[in-house]
Amino acid sequence: MAHNVIYMKQVKKRYQTGQVFFDALRGIDLRVEQGELIAVVGPSGSGKSTLMNIMGCLDVPTGGVYKLDDKVVNTLTSNQLADIRNKKIGFVFQAFNLLPYATAYENVEVPLLFARVSGKKRRERVHELLARVGLADKMANKPTEMSGGEMQRVAIARALANEPDIILADEPTGNLDSKSGGAIVKLFEELHDSGKTIVMITHDKSIAERAQRVVRLKDGLNDTNGDLS
Amino acid sequence: MNVFLSIKQFFNDLRRQKLRSIMTMFGIFWGTCSIVLLLAFGTGITEAQLKSQKGMGENIIIIWPGITAKEFKGLPKGRRIRPTDDDVNYIKERATTIARIAPENGRNMNLKFGRQLTSRNVMGVWPEYGIMRNLIPQMGSRFINQLDLDNRRRVIFLGNLVADQLFGDSVSTAVGREILVNGLPYTVVGIMKEKEQDSSYRGRDSRMGFIPNSVYQAMFSERYSDDIVAQCKPQFTGEIMRQEILRILGEKYKFDPTDVGALSVWDTTEGFAFLKNFFYAFSGFLVAVGIATLITGGIGVTNIMNVVLEERTKEIGIKMALGARKSSILLQFVLETLFITAVGGLLGLMFGALIVKIVPMMGGEEFIGVPRLNLWGSMGVIVILGIVGLIAGIFPARRAANLQPVQALKLF
Numbered sequence A: 001m002a003h004n005v006i007y008m009k010q011v012k013k014r015y016q017t018g019q020v021f022f023d024a025l026r027g028i029d030l031r032v033e034q035g036e037l038i039a040v041v042g043p044s045g046s047g048k049s050t051l052m053n054i055m056g057c058l059d060v061p062t063g064g065v066y067k068l069d070d071k072v073v074n075t076l077t078s079n080q081l082a083d084i085r086n087k088k089i090g091f092v093f094q095a096f097n098l099l100p101y102a103t104a105y106e107n108v109e110v111p112l113l114f115a116r117v118s119g120k121k122r123r124e125r126v127h128e129l130l131a132r133v134g135l136a137d138k139m140a141n142k143p144t145e146m147s148g149g150e151m152q153r154v155a156i157a158r159a160l161a162n163e164p165d166i167i168l169a170d171e172p173t174g175n176l177d178s179k180s181g182g183a184i185v186k187l188f189e190e191l192h193d194s195g196k197t198i199v200m201i202t203h204d205k206s207i208a209e210r211a212q213r214v215v216r217l218k219d220g221l222n223d224t225n226g227d228l229s
Numbered sequence B: 001m002n003v004f005l006s007i008k009q010f011f012n013d014l015r016r017q018k019l020r021s022i023m024t025m026f027g028i029f030w031g032t033c034s035i036v037l038l039l040a041f042g043t044g045i046t047e048a049q050l051k052s053q054k055g056m057g058e059n060i061i062i063i064w065p066g067i068t069a070k071e072f073k074g075l076p077k078g079r080r081i082r083p084t085d086d087d088v089n090y091i092k093e094r095a096t097t098i099a100r101i102a103p104e105n106g107r108n109m110n111l112k113f114g115r116q117l118t119s120r121n122v123m124g125v126w127p128e129y130g131i132m133r134n135l136i137p138q139m140g141s142r143f144i145n146q147l148d149l150d151n152r153r154r155v156i157f158l159g160n161l162v163a164d165q166l167f168g169d170s171v172s173t174a175v176g177r178e179i180l181v182n183g184l185p186y187t188v189v190g191i192m193k194e195k196e197q198d199s200s201y202r203g204r205d206s207r208m209g210f211i212p213n214s215v216y217q218a219m220f221s222e223r224y225s226d227d228i229v230a231q232c233k234p235q236f237t238g239e240i241m242r243q244e245i246l247r248i249l250g251e252k253y254k255f256d257p258t259d260v261g262a263l264s265v266w267d268t269t270e271g272f273a274f275l276k277n278f279f280y281a282f283s284g285f286l287v288a289v290g291i292a293t294l295i296t297g298g299i300g301v302t303n304i305m306n307v308v309l310e311e312r313t314k315e316i317g318i319k320m321a322l323g324a325r326k327s328s329i330l331l332q333f334v335l336e337t338l339f340i341t342a343v344g345g346l347l348g349l350m351f352g353a354l355i356v357k358i359v360p361m362m363g364g365e366e367f368i369g370v371p372r373l374n375l376w377g378s379m380g381v382i383v384i385l386g387i388v389g390l391i392a393g394i395f396p397a398r399r400a401a402n403l404q405p406v407q408a409l410k411l412f
């Protein structure tokens, strides 16, 4: 049996707004193997983003067990979590989340700085990454000087900076027209072909077709495609 | 390498957010500059005023002859009261508040050395006079002494400018030489050390000569003194000494000690006390302005930090999502604040120093003095502003860094 990169058992997330509690995740069972491409779908408000944020260690669950590479994430320190976000997981947001004042080059450079990659190697790596997403000529552009598709490609280059095993993407084409969205989808397909493990919230047909599994969320619960026996 | 990369990161951020950095820096610059200037000019003005007081002498009062304005014990008003040298000794023997007292006479005389001739104010004085009036002899020379006075020696102590004028290049050999005063030979016994502030109620000491009063009186058959200079003991005030002198002379010459006409008195310590109080108030004012400026600067820095809180929280969220540790986020803020404060503060200090240098070139030194840079005070200002900035910057940063990345990303 293949190695479980991601393992979730009865993962729960309860939000509190004032006196009101809301269970966004009510018990997620999910397993992702090395090299898989998984599509997560579901109606708005079903908890897809919540799940993805927990998976990406951007948020902590309020219940259940989450293991990343067989290590329980719940008990890790904030520094250990930071290192996981830096090296193990690349996160692509629907809203891009680029540093607004920084150029494409500088944005891609940020994770490398946190990983303490030294000068020359860093420069080579940024050039290589931006070339890979087809933006070698936009290196000095700031987010305001780029199209949505270009911004998302910078974000992907940035997510790949420290060669993470896992790429998580929350509706990466959600803010894009179909043409630029297509280019992004193609990038993810290439990444999948190169052996990355990818979990993506998407409604894109071509991704869904390629995906090993499509996990459906509804009201904070997932269907049996979570594949946890 | 660790630190180096943080610095690289930090300069990236600083450069990107130019406007904010410049605004904050300007706040610090302005605060530092104004306080540096306040301190510098405050010090300069205070020193200038106190010095002009000290140049005349400390704790002295000057007494001139007068005419009684009140009847006293059956005696009519309108009588002249003119103290003599004997009266000065009479006061000296009886008064308890007086440290030194001396008569003073003066008039214009012709001074001549070789072919140099000049007409100068020459004063007949006692030895104590030199101490009271801060007439300090140059190295290897002396003031009029008691033997000069008792033996009516024809000796003269010269103001430094008069000496320069009479002796020119050979002024260093002037002591021991003879000059002619109104045609009579006098031996130069001393030359005054240059005083920074030497004007007094009779003109500048540097342009006068001083001879024993006994000689002066013999020369002009003068019994009375033009005026009397008295210095009180440090534990008393000029006013107490004035009352005592008036009481003693009032008994002797039978006038009412409260009669303001009998003797006219100038109590220089009154002005001195006023100046001292004035400058206490002035310093208080400066401190208040300084504190207000610091508070304003601090609020400015805090404000700027808060204005950008939204932006910064999102930035912190992004950085944490990309793997920034809490410590590196905080370090960035600390470095940023320290850098901005240091640059703003040093620029303010330098600009202030420049003004402090330029202003005296435009004159007015007598009144505003020489503004002096108060280095420690200025450093203190920078440090305080730095602390304010640090507190203002670090708390929002810490709050943001303690959030989960997704919370920081979604906070606004």
Ligand SMILES: Nc1ncnc2c1ncn2[C@@H]1O[C@H](COP(=O)(O)OP(=O)(O)OP(=O)(O)O)[C@@H](O)[C@H]1O
Pocket: A015, A016, A017, A022, A024, A042, A043, A044, A045, A046, A047, A048, A049, A050, A051
């Ligand atoms: N910070 C929060 N506090 C309270 N409730 C929240 C919070 N974040 C999300 N929720 C709620 O949790 C539920 C799930 O939200 P989530 O963003 O995961 O939905 P989603 O499936 O990603 O929806 P969409 O397709 O619209 O992006 C929603 O009902 C939302 O209102």
Ligand SMILES: [Mg+2]
Pocket: A048, A049, A050, A170
């Ligand atoms: Mg969502």
